[in-house]
Amino acid sequence: xxxxxxxxxxxxxxxxxxxxxxxxxxxxxxxxxxxxxxxxxxxxxxxxxxxxxxxxxxxxxxxxxxxxxxxxxxxxxxxxxxxxxxxxxxxxxxxxxxxxxxxxxxxxxxxxxxxxxxxxxxxxxxxxxxxxxxxxxxxxxxxxxxxxxxxxxxxxxxxxxxxxxxxxxxxxxxxxxxxxxxxxxxxxxxxxxxxxxxxxxxxxxxxxxxxxxxxxxxxxxxxxxxxxxxxxxxxxxxxxxxxxxxxxxxxxxxxxxxxxxxxxxxxxxxxxxxxxxxxxxxxxxxxxxxxxxxxxxxxxxxxxxxxxxxxxxxxxxxxxxxxxxxxxxxxxxxxxxxxxxxxxxxxxxxxxxxxxxxxxxxxxxxxxxxxxxxxxxxxxxxxxxxxxxxxxxxxxxxxxxxxxxxxxxxxxxxxxxxxxx
Ligand code: ATP
Numbered sequence: 001x002x003x004x005x006x007x008x009x010x011x012x013x014x015x016x017x018x019x020x021x022x023x024x025x026x027x028x029x030x031x032x033x034x035x036x037x038x039x040x041x042x043x044x045x046x047x048x049x050x051x052x053x054x055x056x057x058x059x060x061x062x063x064x065x066x067x068x069x070x071x072x073x074x075x076x077x078x079x080x081x082x083x084x085x086x087x088x089x090x091x092x093x094x095x096x097x098x099x100x101x102x103x104x105x106x107x108x109x110x111x112x113x114x115x116x117x118x119x120x121x122x123x124x125x126x127x128x129x130x131x132x133x134x135x136x137x138x139x140x141x142x143x144x145x146x147x148x149x150x151x152x153x154x155x156x157x158x159x160x161x162x163x164x165x166x167x168x169x170x171x172x173x174x175x176x177x178x179x180x181x182x183x184x185x186x187x188x189x190x191x192x193x194x195x196x197x198x199x200x201x202x203x204x205x206x207x208x209x210x211x212x213x214x215x216x217x218x219x220x221x222x223x224x225x226x227x228x229x230x231x232x233x234x235x236x237x238x239x240x241x242x243x244x245x246x247x248x249x250x251x252x253x254x255x256x257x258x259x260x261x262x263x264x265x266x267x268x269x270x271x272x273x274x275x276x277x278x279x280x281x282x283x284x285x286x287x288x289x290x291x292x293x294x295x296x297x298x299x300x301x302x303x304x305x306x307x308x309x310x311x312x313x314x315x316x317x318x319x320x321x322x323x324x325x326x327x328x329x330x331x332x333x334x335x336x337x338x339x340x341x342x343x344x345x346x347x348x349x350x351x352x353x354x355x356x357x358x359x360x361x362x363x364x365x366x367x368x369x370x371x372x373x374x375x376x377x378x379x380x381x382x383x384x385x386x387x388x389x390x391x392x393x394x395x396x397x398x399x400x401x402x403x404x405x406x407x408x409x410x411x412x413x414x415x416x417x418x419x420x421x
Pocket of ligand 1: 007008009011012017018019020021022066067068069070071075132133134149150151152153155
């Protein structure tokens with residue numbers, strides 16, 4: 001089976017809003033073995049929408065439309081679909097009541113304009129929207145099944161998962177494509193690629209590919225099978241092999257972040273952490289507290305940006321700073337050690353560096369960052385050159401991720417899991 005995805009909205013056509021719906025839908029369709037012929041974005045004009053619907057219905061088995069089902073004058077998908085089908089819109093009173101009760105549950109009365117959302121092309125079927133007012137529409141046109149869903153990503157996703165996916169999956173006879181991504185940190189994309197290059201050969205099933213974003217390398221595995229069980233079995237075998245080769249470079253899978261991985265290890269080990277930050281300005285404290293339940297392991301974060309603040313709050317000797325500079329190994333060390341002592345935590349991180357764009361010298365270029373990690377066994381400082389090709393925000397993000405990763409590796413080593421930190 002193949003599909004065409006139409007996203008409706010002038011804000012999308014103008015590039016003011018990024019069309020995330022099509023990408024998300026294409027991924028979900030792949031999971032149930034439906035290929036996507038193309039994505040089309042159309043502004044809020046009835047004729048172009050109608051033309052695109054007609055054209056898509058001449059070509060694809062499935063046409064998925066998102067957006068333009070709202071109550072306002074620029075929401076024209078239902079009218080365009082009715083025109084393409086050559087039928088009238090018909091008011092379904094029971095759906096007026098459903099929309100009315102959606103408002104009532106939130107203590108509001110239904111604006112009259114919303115009644116249009118209870119109109120459907122004759123011969124089509126409504127699809128319930130449990131998190132918004134716009135019901136979806138299911139219809140047949142030409143050789144295609146047509147599904148029109150709301151534009152709001154959360155509403156569209158919920159509707160697709162609950163109603164549309166099962167209907168399509170039934171037609172594809174169980175063929176599936178499943179995917180997982182193993183998230184890695186601590187090596188470049190080409191290094192990682194080299195370690196798994198034979199698995200990345202084209203034509204293999206599962207396919208393996210890499211993506212890179214802010215230092216995180218994602219190893220994507222896509223597995224095809226005639227059934228979910230077959231696809232999963234193939235995927236698991238490849239995943240195991242990738243894990244065997246990449247070891248502790250992998251910190252998590254799918255949506256798991258470095259923060260999640262660190263939080264899990266801290267909680268499992270019953271350990272606490274505090275941070276003393278300079279160039280990251282609180283970013284590491286933010287990362288450590290991104291995860292619900294972070295009070296179990298996070299004690300405090302100090303942003304000691306000025307030299308005087310490092311001395312006043314952490315007791316870093318002024319002459320140490322004067323002698324070595326604020327961005328130096330001894331100052332980073334003193335920050336983590338003092339932070340750990342003052343906050344009585346198992347671990348403490350210290351960070352000092354030059355995020356730029358100004359302030360770099362030949363000796364200490366933009367992108368130079370010292371990261372210290374103190375625990376009961378002592379304090380280790382690492383020097384990082386993130387490179388002046390990164391901008392200020394990227395250097396700060398990279399420094400925060402590197403610090404989180406160093407803590408992750410230390411926690412794994414202490415927990416008895418093999419690692420090189
Ligand atoms: P509702 O009645 O809930 O407004 P709708 O079907 O009318 O639903 P739209 O008005 O088209 O939806 O879009 C609602 C919101 O969702 C807008 O903020 C829009 O930018 C966003 N949106 C619409 N389509 C997409 C898309 N393809 N990708 C990402 N966001 C989208």
